[in-house]
Amino acid sequence: MKFIHLGDLHLGKSLGDFDLIQDQKYILNEILELIDKENVDALLMAGDIYDKAVPSEAATNLLDWFLSRLSEKKISTYIISGNHDSDDRLNFGSSLFSSNSIYISAIFDGKLHKQTLKKETEIANIYLLPFVKASQVKHYYPEAKIETYDDAVRTIIDNSEIDEQECNILVAHQFVAGKGDDPALGGSESAGTQSVGLVEKISYDCFDKFDYVALGHIHSPQRVGRDEVRYSGSLLKYSLSEANNEKSVPIITVNGKEKVKIELVPLKPMREMRHIRGNIKDLLAKENVKSPEDFIYATLTDEDIVNDAMGIFQQIYPNTVKIDYDNSHTRQIEQVDISRIAENKSFSELIGDFYRMVYGCEISEEEMEIMRMAAREAGVANETN
Template identity: 40%
Template sequence: MIFMHMADLHIGKRVNEFNMLEDQRYILKQALSIAQNNKVDVMLLAGDIYDKSLPPGEAVALLDEFLTDIVHNGMKAVVVSGNHDSPERLAFGRKLMQSEGVYVSGVFNGEMNILSLRDDFGLVNIYMLPFIKPLHVKKYFPKNEIDSYTQAVKTVIDNAKVEDKMRNVLIAHQFVVSSGVEPMRSDSENISVGGLDHVEASAFDIFDYVALGHLHHPQSIGRDAVRYAGSPLKYSFSEAGAKKEKSVTIIEMKDKKNIKISKIPLTPLRDMVEIKGPLKDLLDPENHKHQGLDNYIHATLTDNEEIIDAISKIRSVYPNVMKIDFENSRTKTVEADSVAKDVTEKTSFQLFEEFYKINNNEEMEDKQKELVRGLLENMGVVI
């Protein structure tokens, strides 16, 4: 049986007020093409399908389009809700969809939904675990000690009585770590401060493959078969750069313990790129002729002089500038050891000189000094 593992679609997301729907439609069609070329049997979608619990209509329409394309191409889809999803809304029509090969986890009721599929090697059991918190689980197991996310997940798995001689796949949406080691993260994720939501990877030892969602960087946790697919698109500039490549995960499962896992890269409609330098250099055709001008841009300008309407100037070349920052002598941190020392012994001009240096990280020019002296003299201030 061949699976494709995806997660964290965040359909309907806006990044720096840019609507990502066109990019999401493009990347989902690309993923579908990869699935067709690899003869995928089952698509595993591990949570955060939508970006908001109340998704906009256009986001719902895109998910409908994607799931319909999956089914029309002879595949099944298994979907769990993530922390961004409303499990009730995501599961609307789930019983009707099952007849077409789309299996959506319902609202958590103390048990995992199980889908059993057969191939040449026998049955494969797919367990569906939506995003859960200890409070959700304690409701159904009041006598159990459930003070952590790991205990909550282990309680649900132990109660499922998974048969270890069978081939078992889990699809889940949690923050999983191995021996306390922090996995790779990005700024676009919503993780609890202090690691309170950690789940130890050892909780999943009984499963042959664990399809995780929640973290946006593709990576394995603890062992190769406990894996985050990562988001199909970059959703923050912390992921900018060629090394932060997005992908889908293909899992070819034969008999027990015979699994091949591979990554296939995704190419976005627009990448996230960071550029830096003086405005003149950034706008020079010689410097950007080999760059994708339609990419989403974070520009850092290093000009010392003030630039009026800088973002409009940048957008004349890079229409999809999302963010603009300044890094120059005025924005750098300066030492102010002598600023408050001996104030009463300094002239007004000396104090102004120090004030100017703190705010601009540079000395005043001679013409500026003459101007300030003239202003102070006209005001009758002793300089």
């Protein structure tokens, strides 16, 4: 019995000013082709289906298109909500969907819901655990000692009837850590995920009763603690920090209680995200320009600021997302002790020092007045000199 494990689709997400709906449809179509090629029986979708609690029309249309194609292919599909999803919106129509073998668990109601998939003599139990907080679980189990997310998830599992003699798969959307190791972040996760504390962490051994655990929440594909507890990662690179990461999708083969087989299939996006570095003349020389439709993050090594660098770049690479600099001026700034810069200095002195450090000359009075006006409008400075 074969499963594909997806997580963190974030349908409707953008990259800077660039809409990603077409990129998302392209990669979902790759998944549909992979389902046909590998004779996949079921799909596990581990939360953060949408990027926002109130998804755009384009995002909902894209999910509708994808689920319709899955239904046409008779693929059993198991979906949970993530922290980005609106439980009610994702859960809408779940009863109707289930008649087409699309099972959605978006609202935690005190139970760990189970669906059973049968193929000839094989049986697999799929348990669906939507994103939960400790306070939600405590509401249903007031007598239990629940202080952390780990306590909460263990309470849910302990109060579920799980036959360990059968093949059991869990789909969950939580921050799961190994022994002494946190999962490696992709960089495009929410600020809350990137600053998660001890209270929110769940130990991977919480899931010992399960043969495979399909996780969502972290955008970098990886195992946690053991091979069978795994983040699929996001299908696309949603942050510039992911430019050098490789995306893949796990294909899971189960056969009763035999060891689970996991194959990671690389994904090729419609437009790659690349980080290029050098002086602007070399980077944009005809012989060096490759795949101009890619998303580009450029680090310029020119010593002088290039006027309208973004406009120049986007003539060649129309999907340039960001440009920054790495030169003697920026390296000098990096070595400055920020904590001492503002000691006993006025706003004008600070701006003057910064301008001098970057450009090697004095700021004009006209430019200084513009900076004062901007600071006053932003509410960060009240002085006039």
